[in-house]
Amino acid sequence: MVKEKTSLTFYGGVDEVGGNKILLQDKDVKILFDFGMSYNLRRKFYSDPFLSPKSEESLKELGILPNIDGLYKFEDSKKQIDAVFISHSHMDHSAYISFLKDSIPIYCGETTKTILEAISQTKPTNLEFNINHLEFKIFRTGDEIKIGHVKVEPVHVDHSVPGAYGFIIHTTNGTIVYTGDFRTHGAKAKMTQDFVERASETDPLVLIHEATNLTNAHLSSEREVERKLIEITRETSGLVIADFARADVDRFRSFYKAAKANGRYLAISMKQAFLIEKLAKDKHLKIPSLRDENLKIFCKEKERYYGWEKELKEKFTDKMVDAETIGKRGNKFILTLSFYDFEELFNIKPPSGSCYILSASEPFNEEMEIDFLKLKNWLEHFGMPQYHVHVSGHILPLDLKRTIAEISPKMAFPVHTEHQKLVAKFIEDLKIQTVEVKREHEYVLR
Ligand SMILES: [Zn+2]
Ligand SMILES: [Zn+2]
Structure with a gap:
């Protein structure tokens, strides 16, 4: 047959x-x-x-x-x-x-x-x-x-x-x-x-x-990441700037805990806030809602805002925080900021004693290597040391x-x-x- x-x-x-x-x-x-x-x-x-x-x-x-x-x-x-x-x-x-x-x-x-x-x-x-x-x-x-x-x-x-x-x-x-x-x-x-x-x-x-x-391969766990983030945040006298994937809710939770444990706000980007608002509705994911007292939303100064940004700004007016406030009260914030938004650093003016935490994988191709070199130049300019705290997906x-x-x-x-x-x-x-x-x-x- x-x-x-x-x-x-x-x-x-x-x-x-x-x-x-x-x-x-x-x-x-x-x-x-x-x-x-x-x-x-x-x-x-x-x-x-x-x-x-x-x-x-x-x-x-x-x-x-x-x-x-x-x-x-x-x-x-x-x-x-x-x-x-x-x-x-x-x-x-x-x-x-x-x-x-x-x-x-x-x-x-x-x-x-x-x-x-x-x-x-x-x-x-x-x-x-x-x-x-x-x-x-x-x-x-x-x-x-x-x-x-x-x-x-x-x-x-x-x-x-x-x-x-x-x-x-x-x-x-x-x-x-x-x-x-x-x-x-x-x-x-x-x-x-x-x-x-x-x-x-x-x-x-x-x-x-x-x-x-x-x-x-690095042997680690999200628990360990959380512990390290809490420790780095505790020792940092200035602003903590963090870069991690927008939809990685485990990492979001770890940074949130690091902020909360140290009496800081976690200020996330508008894009991440838009996503978190939707995901927080799913109780299984156990992520804090945007209304949480330790969360803020970083609002960039722009000429025009997209429709979804306007809606977010209206709905969460009291949650919005600008670059100047974050810079002036650096020791009260962990700010998530992607490398591609680094122009914002001129408005933020991170105070002396600020740190940058890369919480994503290390560069694994040529383009990423080039961007990584540029990232280091920016950190050099703003006097921020870099920590790498990550666990692989x-x-x-x-x-x-x-x-x-x-x-x-x-x-x-x-x-x-x-x-x-x-x-x-x-x-x-x-x-x-x-x-x-x-x-x-x-x-x-x-
Ligand atoms: Zn894949
Ligand atoms: Zn994947």
Whole structure:
């Protein structure tokens, strides 16, 4: 008897960190898992802001958008993809859903939808991020979503953004497990444990796993980050300036606690405030609301404000604080300020004794290295020393190996990594077949 075909094709996330786009074909069903922007591929051709993509066609011609039939809204073709599942809201997993036909349903967690919509509302319309035409379908852990005969079980995992999921996919030829981005050392390790336990129960044929963090792993925890932030803030006589990812609510909570423990306000950007207001409504996330007495919103001096900024200013008038106030009362604030807003430092005039805390990953590509040098020049100019306090959103090497052993698949496909060979050798003794993933190659699983 001829068995029905099941196959996997990787259109992104191959030998690169991010850009995941995984196509599953099972008989006549076609499902994509993640459809992110590949920063790597994009960087090969473009240099913002002077050279940015002008059309969908140019992105496709350059291979930044993969050549998949019946997928894109800018092509007059019949829909051929049944559904897209998004593991989490990071752009390297989600941004390019912008190009998809509106008839293709996008499945994601509620928080992912909230974050993507908040980003969309606070960002000028953009070729590479425009999600207004899409139909989102919300799932939660415990659901079983049927796309034709294929069953998809989303299970929450812990990552550096809330609302992250892994998937357990039941196909004609066996179960496929996809981790998305995940970790076991974060604030909500239990969620990842739930996912791993459920995955191992299914005796999977395939595990598609991330392997981002193999050459620069730091053993730490969000608890430790919090403790360090409290200590640095306590010892700092001037202003504390912090840079961390807008949607990383664990880090937001840690900075909030550092402010509160030291009798300071945490002043966040308007964009972050807009997002936090929406996320704070979800009681599961346990984040302080904007009304909290230790929170303020940093309002930049501008000629004109966007509609969403005006609304925020009106709603939270008493929460707004300007650059001059923050500078004058430096020892009363932790201010979140991205490097790209450093012009504000001229208005803030950080007092002597101020510190800068980088609470994101270290630079990992050439562009980031260049920006990092510029950042150091600014800190030099303003006399602020830099601390690096961070814990990764990605699983650490030994935890990864233990997790793969526990899930115990027949085959492992490492994605979201520049170290496929390293990981294959590192887990060789587990006697699991590690497949070297090639971009756009169709792996038939029967
Ligand atoms: Zn990622
Ligand atoms: Zn991620």
